[in-house]
Amino acid sequence: MNALTVAEYTHSLGLQAKTASALMAKAPAAIKNKALLALARLLREQTEALQVDNARDLERARAAGLAEPMVDRLKLSPKVLETCAQGCEQLAAMADVIGEIIGMKQQPSGIRVGQMRVPIGVFGMIYESRPNVTIEAASLSIKSGNACILRGGSEAIDSNRALAKLVQQALTEAGLPQDAVQLVQTTDREAVGQLIAMPQFVDVIIPRGGKGLIERISREAKVPVIKHLDGNCHTYVDDPCDIAMAVKVADNAKTNKYSPCNASEGLLVARGVAAEFLPQIGAVYAAKGVEMRGCPESLAILQSVAGAQLVPATEQDWSEEYLAPIISVKVVAGVDEAIAHINRYGSHHTDAILTRDHMHAQQFLREVDSASVMVNASTRFADGFEYGLGAEIGISTDKFHARGPVGIEGLTSLKYVVLGEGEVRG
Amino acid sequence: MNALTVAEYTHSLGLQAKTASALMAKAPAAIKNKALLALARLLREQTEALQVDNARDLERARAAGLAEPMVDRLKLSPKVLETCAQGCEQLAAMADVIGEIIGMKQQPSGIRVGQMRVPIGVFGMIYESRPNVTIEAASLSIKSGNACILRGGSEAIDSNRALAKLVQQALTEAGLPQDAVQLVQTTDREAVGQLIAMPQFVDVIIPRGGKGLIERISREAKVPVIKHLDGNCHTYVDDPCDIAMAVKVADNAKTNKYSPCNASEGLLVARGVAAEFLPQIGAVYAAKGVEMRGCPESLAILQSVAGAQLVPATEQDWSEEYLAPIISVKVVAGVDEAIAHINRYGSHHTDAILTRDHMHAQQFLREVDSASVMVNASTRFADGFEYGLGAEIGISTDKFHARGPVGIEGLTSLKYVVLGEGEVRG
Missing domain, CATH: 3.40.309.10 (Aldehyde Dehydrogenase; Chain A, domain 2)
Known part of the structure; x- marks a missing residue:
C-alpha cells in the first residue's frame, strides 16, 4: 500500500468510484454494451494467461491444506471463463432499463408525475472464494450504470487482480472510466471495515458468503446492506x-x-x-x-x-x-x-x-x-436466471429495497419526474 | 413504567408489534377500511375531549416559554382534527395494494414468475411536535397492513396518548389487534435508542424532524432508516x-x-x-x-x-x-x-x-x-398528495428502497410468486 494507510487507500477508492458513478449513470446503452462485449472478448483471448494467475491461487490453497472441493471453487477453468464471457454477452443483449419512465399520470393540478429508473450509484461487494464472482459483479455493475468496489477473498487475490485488470481494459476500450470497477488490492481485513463505513461514497453493500460474514457486516455497516442469510x-x-x-x-x-x-x-x-x-x-x-x-x-x-x-x-x-x-x-x-x-x-x-x-x-x-x-x-x-432477471448479484432474504433474487433492477432506484407547463401550487 | 426498565418495555412493544403485524398482513381490505372509518368517526365524536387533552400540552409549552409559532404546531384545532378524519376516509376509499401481483410471466422452464405486494412488517416512527402525525402514521400503517410503533415528542405526549387511544379503539371495533398501532408511553429518551436497535422486531425506522435528529438516528440505527434530510x-x-x-x-x-x-x-x-x-x-x-x-x-x-x-x-x-x-x-x-x-x-x-x-x-x-x-x-x-400517492409518511432523500415522497407503496415490499404444474429443475 506504499505510504497510504488502509483507511486512506479505501477512501481514495470511494472517491474515485463516486466520481466514476456520475459518468456511468449517463453513459449510453451502446457504450455500456461495448464494454461488456470487449470484456467477453478479453476473457476468451486471455484464457491461458488467466490460468497462470489462477494457478498461483490454487497452489497457495493446496499448500495451505485446503480441501479439494474448496480448491475446486477457486478454479478458473476454460469452461468457467467461457460461462463468464457468455454472461457478459447475454447482459449486452438485454434491454437497458436505465432511463425508463414508468407510471406517468396527470394529476389534478395538471402536472404529469412518473418515475425514472436510475442507478443506485456505488455498491460495494464483499465475497469469498469463487473468482468468477468478480466478472459477474463487474458486468452487472456496468450494465446497470453503477460504479462498484469489489473486495474478493485473499485466497483468490491473484485471479481477481488479473480479472479486474481485464475489466478495466474493457471499460477503457469503450471510453468509460476505469474506476467504474475497482478491486480492493490489499488483503488487509481493515479494508472491509472501511468499505462498509463510507456513506459519503458507497450507497449499498452486498456481501456474499457465509452467514457469519454477512451477520458481521450487517452489524457493523454504516450503509444499507442487501443481506442473504440462510436458506432453510x-x-x-x-x-x-x-x-x-x-x-x-x-x-x-x-x-x-x-x-x-x-x-x-x-x-x-x-x-x-x-x-x-x-x-x-x-x-x-x-x-x-x-x-x-x-x-x-x-x-x-x-x-x-x-x-x-x-x-x-x-x-x-x-x-x-x-x-x-x-x-x-x-x-x-x-x-x-x-x-x-x-x-x-x-x-x-x-x-x-x-x-x-x-x-x-x-x-x-x-x-x-x-x-x-x-x-x-x-x-x-x-x-435470478430461472426468474428471467438475466443475471443475479445475490438473493436477498430482506424485505427492504430488494427481496429474493436480485438482478439489475435491484441495483437501481426510481426518481420522480414531473412534467408541467408552468403550473404553480395554490 | 412500573417495574419494567425502558429496555424491557420497548422490547415488549416490539414483540407485540411483530405478533400484530402477522394478523395485519392477512387482514382483508374491508376490515382495514372499517378501522379507518371508525377512526374518522371517533376523531369527530371526540373533538372536544381531544382539545382538553391537547390544552395540557399547550399550557406546558407556553409555561416553558415556547415561541407562539411552535405552540401553534402543537394545536389540535377542530379544523386539524377534521383534516385528519378526512384523511382517514380518503385512505379507506383508496384501492388496496396489498396482494396485488405484478409482472407475472412464463419462463422457459414453464414456471410463471411474478411479484406480490406485501407489507414491510413493523415500522417505527420517531417524530416531533405536531400530534396529527400520530393519526397520519397510524392510518397509513393500517391501510398498508403493517404494524407500527410511534414515538412522538414529549411536548405532545398528552395529545398523542389521547389520539393513540382512539386509534386502538378503532382497531378493536374492526376486529383488528390493537397492538397494530402502539404509542411509546414513556418520554424517556432511552426508548428511542432501544426502538432503533431491535432488528428482530422492527423492519424500518422513519424519523421526521430536524436534520440533527435524523442524522443521529441514521448513525445509531441497527435497522434501515428512511431518511429525510434537508431540502436545498x-x-x-x-x-x-x-x-x-x-x-x-x-x-x-x-x-x-x-x-x-x-x-x-x-x-x-x-x-x-x-x-x-x-x-x-x-x-x-x-x-x-x-x-x-x-x-x-x-x-x-x-x-x-x-x-x-x-x-x-x-x-x-x-x-x-x-x-x-x-x-x-x-x-x-x-x-x-x-x-x-x-x-x-x-x-x-x-x-x-x-x-x-x-x-x-x-x-x-x-x-x-x-x-x-x-x-x-x-x-x-x-x-405525496400532489403526486397522487394519497398520503405521505415522509419524503426520502435516500436512494435505497424509497426515494422522494413515500406513500403506501413505500411501506410495502414485493415477494416472488412462482406458479408451476410440477416443474423440476434440470
Whole structure:
C-alpha cells in the first residue's frame, strides 16, 4: 500500500468510484454494451494467461491444506471463463432499463408525475472464494450504470487482480472510466471495515458468503446492506395433491443439488396423504442416501421403507440449513399448521406448496412470509436466471429495497419526474 | 413504567408489534377500511375531549416559554382534527395494494414468475411536535397492513396518548389487534435508542424532524432508516424559456410558503436570459421582502430593482436551506453548469428546470441526481398528495428502497410468486 494507510487507500477508492458513478449513470446503452462485449472478448483471448494467475491461487490453497472441493471453487477453468464471457454477452443483449419512465399520470393540478429508473450509484461487494464472482459483479455493475468496489477473498487475490485488470481494459476500450470497477488490492481485513463505513461514497453493500460474514457486516455497516442469510427452505405436500408429481418435485427440491441455498431442508406432509406419499418419497431418498430426520408420526410410516436412514428429529432440526443429503420430515394437520411451521422455523427464503386445492394455494402464497413462495414447483427454481432477471448479484432474504433474487433492477432506484407547463401550487 | 426498565418495555412493544403485524398482513381490505372509518368517526365524536387533552400540552409549552409559532404546531384545532378524519376516509376509499401481483410471466422452464405486494412488517416512527402525525402514521400503517410503533415528542405526549387511544379503539371495533398501532408511553429518551436497535422486531425506522435528529438516528440505527434530510431545492431558468412563466413559477417556488422542504432555496439563471428575467423576478421578491444573496453578475443586474434587499452570496450560501424569505441567486452559462451546481451544492431533494428547449429538459431530467426532477413546474409540488400517492409518511432523500415522497407503496415490499404444474429443475 506504499505510504497510504488502509483507511486512506479505501477512501481514495470511494472517491474515485463516486466520481466514476456520475459518468456511468449517463453513459449510453451502446457504450455500456461495448464494454461488456470487449470484456467477453478479453476473457476468451486471455484464457491461458488467466490460468497462470489462477494457478498461483490454487497452489497457495493446496499448500495451505485446503480441501479439494474448496480448491475446486477457486478454479478458473476454460469452461468457467467461457460461462463468464457468455454472461457478459447475454447482459449486452438485454434491454437497458436505465432511463425508463414508468407510471406517468396527470394529476389534478395538471402536472404529469412518473418515475425514472436510475442507478443506485456505488455498491460495494464483499465475497469469498469463487473468482468468477468478480466478472459477474463487474458486468452487472456496468450494465446497470453503477460504479462498484469489489473486495474478493485473499485466497483468490491473484485471479481477481488479473480479472479486474481485464475489466478495466474493457471499460477503457469503450471510453468509460476505469474506476467504474475497482478491486480492493490489499488483503488487509481493515479494508472491509472501511468499505462498509463510507456513506459519503458507497450507497449499498452486498456481501456474499457465509452467514457469519454477512451477520458481521450487517452489524457493523454504516450503509444499507442487501443481506442473504440462510436458506432453510420447505416443501409442503398438501392434501389433496397429485402424489406422483409431489414425489418428483420433493425429490428434485432436495436432491438436484445439496449445497445451494434454495434446496429444500424440510419436508412437511399433510396427514391425509402421509400414508400414501411418505413411503414413495422415502424410497427415493433412501436410494439416494438422503438421511431423514422425522417426527414420530413420519418415522412410524417410513419404518417400512427398505434401506431408509431414519433419525428422530430434534427441535433444532426444524431450524437447520443442512446443505447436505439430510432432510427433516414432519407430518402436519394441514395448510394452517404448515404455514405456521414455515413462518416460525424457516428463514424466509423460499417455500413451496404442492397441492390441487386452489384455496390452499392462495392462502399459502399470501401468508407464507418468504422472499419466494411457490405452488407446484421445486424450490430449486429460486434463482435470478430461472426468474428471467438475466443475471443475479445475490438473493436477498430482506424485505427492504430488494427481496429474493436480485438482478439489475435491484441495483437501481426510481426518481420522480414531473412534467408541467408552468403550473404553480395554490 | 412500573417495574419494567425502558429496555424491557420497548422490547415488549416490539414483540407485540411483530405478533400484530402477522394478523395485519392477512387482514382483508374491508376490515382495514372499517378501522379507518371508525377512526374518522371517533376523531369527530371526540373533538372536544381531544382539545382538553391537547390544552395540557399547550399550557406546558407556553409555561416553558415556547415561541407562539411552535405552540401553534402543537394545536389540535377542530379544523386539524377534521383534516385528519378526512384523511382517514380518503385512505379507506383508496384501492388496496396489498396482494396485488405484478409482472407475472412464463419462463422457459414453464414456471410463471411474478411479484406480490406485501407489507414491510413493523415500522417505527420517531417524530416531533405536531400530534396529527400520530393519526397520519397510524392510518397509513393500517391501510398498508403493517404494524407500527410511534414515538412522538414529549411536548405532545398528552395529545398523542389521547389520539393513540382512539386509534386502538378503532382497531378493536374492526376486529383488528390493537397492538397494530402502539404509542411509546414513556418520554424517556432511552426508548428511542432501544426502538432503533431491535432488528428482530422492527423492519424500518422513519424519523421526521430536524436534520440533527435524523442524522443521529441514521448513525445509531441497527435497522434501515428512511431518511429525510434537508431540502436545498433549486429552480433553474434556462435559455430559451418563457419569461412570464418563469417569473410565475420562480415566485411560487420561493414564496408560496417559506418553511416547507420543497421551497426553492436557490435560483439559477442562464446568462442569455438574465438581463430580461432577473429584474422581473427581483421586483416580485423585493415586493414580498425576499432577500436575494447573489453572485456578482446577478447583483449587477438586480441593482436596478427598487427596494431589492441584495447581499453578496458567500460559498456557504450555495449549500444553505434557509426555510425563510431568502434565496440565493447565481447566473450560470447554461444547463451544464446548472446541473453541475445542483449536483454539487444541492441536497438531492427536488430541482426544476424552466425551459422551452427539449434537449435541455431531457438532459436535466436524466442528470440531476435528485429524488424529484421537474420541468416547467414549481418545486413546491414535491408532495405525496400532489403526486397522487394519497398520503405521505415522509419524503426520502435516500436512494435505497424509497426515494422522494413515500406513500403506501413505500411501506410495502414485493415477494416472488412462482406458479408451476410440477416443474423440476434440470
